[in-house]
Amino acid sequence: xxxxxxxxxxxxxxxxxxxxxxxxxxxxxxxxxxxxxxxxxxxxxxxxxxxxxxxxxxxxxxxxxxxxxxxxxxxxxxxxxxxxxxxxxxxxxxxxxxxxxxxxxxxxxxxxxxxxxxxxxxxxxxxxxxxxxxxxxxxxxxxxxxxxxxxxxxxxxxxxxxxxxxxxxxxxxxxxxxxxxxxxxxxxxxxxxxxxxxxxxxxxxxxxxxxxxxxxxxxxxxxx
Amino acid sequence: xxxxxxxxxxxxxxxxxxxxxxxxxxxxxxxxxxxxxxxxxxxxxxxxxxxxxxxxxxxxxxxxxxxxxxxxxxxxxxxxxxxxxxxxxxxxxxxxxxxxxxxxxxxxxxxxxxxxxxxxxxxxxxxxxxxxxxxxxxxxxxxxxxxxxxxxxxxxxxxxxxxxxxxxxxxxxxxxxxxxxxxxxxxxxxxxxxxxxxxxxxxxxxxxxxxxxxxxxxxxxxxxxxxxxx
Numbered sequence: 145x146x147x148x149x150x151x152x153x154x155x156x157x158x159x160x161x162x163x164x165x166x167x168x169x170x171x172x173x174x175x176x177x178x179x180x181x182x183x184x185x186x187x188x189x190x191x192x193x194x195x196x197x198x199x200x201x202x203x204x205x206x207x208x209x210x211x212x213x214x215x216x217x218x219x220x221x222x223x224x225x226x227x228x229x230x231x232x233x234x235x236x237x238x239x240x241x242x243x244x245x246x247x248x249x250x251x252x253x254x255x256x257x258x259x260x261x262x263x264x265x266x267x268x269x270x271x272x273x274x275x276x277x278x279x280x281x282x283x284x285x286x287x288x289x290x291x292x293x294x295x296x297x298x299x300x301x302x303x304x305x306x307x308x309x310x311x312x313x314x315x316x317x318x319x320x321x322x323x324x325x326x327x328x329x330x331x332x333x334x335x336x337x338x339x340x341x342x343x344x345x346x347x348x349x350x351x352x353x354x355x356x357x358x359x360x361x362x363x364x365x366x367x368x
Numbered sequence: 369x370x371x372x373x374x375x376x377x378x379x380x381x382x383x384x385x386x387x388x389x390x391x392x393x394x395x396x397x398x399x400x401x402x403x404x405x406x407x408x409x410x411x412x413x414x415x416x417x418x419x420x421x422x423x424x425x426x427x428x429x430x431x432x433x434x435x436x437x438x439x440x441x442x443x444x445x446x447x448x449x450x451x452x453x454x455x456x457x458x459x460x461x462x463x464x465x466x467x468x469x470x471x472x473x474x475x476x477x478x479x480x481x482x483x484x485x486x487x488x489x490x491x492x493x494x495x496x497x498x499x500x501x502x503x504x505x506x507x508x509x510x511x512x513x514x515x516x517x518x519x520x521x522x523x524x525x526x527x528x529x530x531x532x533x534x535x536x537x538x539x540x541x542x543x544x545x546x547x548x549x550x551x552x553x554x555x556x557x558x559x560x561x562x563x564x565x566x567x568x569x570x571x572x573x574x575x576x577x578x579x580x581x582x583x584x585x586x587x588x589x590x591x592x593x594x595x596x597x598x
Contacts, residue, residue: 147455147458149456206577210530210534210577210580211534211569211572211573212537212538212548212572213534214548215548215551215568216569218548218561218565219561219569222561223561223562225561304440304441304442307442307443308442308444311444318444318445321445331448332452332453332455335445335452336449339437339441339449342440342442
């Protein structure tokens, strides 16, 4: 059986695929923003909280870094459907990814909090700097510089993880690729194009984040 | 939620337990087989990329292009590409082997980066000293460079192993009867979804946790310390 590659049949569907890329970016942004908020809270609990909070948070982080996101999303989607609370696939995927991302982000944030230099804090306290200004002028610039590269990396990884949403039916890039594939049967061509679009997305995101880091936080990090 | 409590006893019936055990076996076999072979391939790719070993640029650039492309696509897309690639070339393989090939490719690409970092972390002086002692180059690699390089790449390698163990859940899309697919089967048989997927989640957690414990013990003994305070 020989299979000849024809891209011509896929070309009319390319705008449809770009629409899917937009949904991918939306889903990744939702998951990342929600994950950052939750992860920040968890990291504060992990670094500065009492013993029970620290134990609970480290269990949460350990649980969600050691379980696949797909099963979490399936659990949310089908489990909520069982108790008759129907949510859309997009939100099931977003919440599942959010909850899993928060675990990774909590690790990143707590590492950042641990990197604050004790001597700087002691010097600021000795100089009589008020507490809020210590956080704003001493801790935050240093934290932003330390945290930005891993956060940028995690954002790019989260755009790649969103493809899992296609399994519960989210119409993002992989989901739309499966739709086009079921219509035209040009499976290899569609997925080559979709892989190229994902690659382009990650490269563009890496370059944009590099410039954001350079202009906002003056981080001189290597891109490739 | 009451449905979960009701079906709990029947969930652990004889045939269900056999299904879950076989599915766990498939998951572990996919990960170990895929990661093992992928590691060897990744080692080859890393050797191609280290400048002091092979100074032939076109091969190096081809390796860089392949690695950078395959790293930046989602695993699900890679899985489907491998599946449709096999279909287009006419090779018929069972789905498990196709999933194993995709996992091996993914592991090869990711591990080549960490192995390359490990090999390049060994100082050039080690190479030069060994060369002046007239040790054959393959032996230098095996007995001088690799033991020192392995201290650097053993930590990331276990992290990647755990990531690949979690990624095998995507192989359920190919029809491979591993843990996630077993959960889907049991859900279709009528058991509560919370029970099925929750149980499978716990099994994944236990599997990954044991690998993490092993890796922590190995890292404590062999690896370069990543703790910034020591």
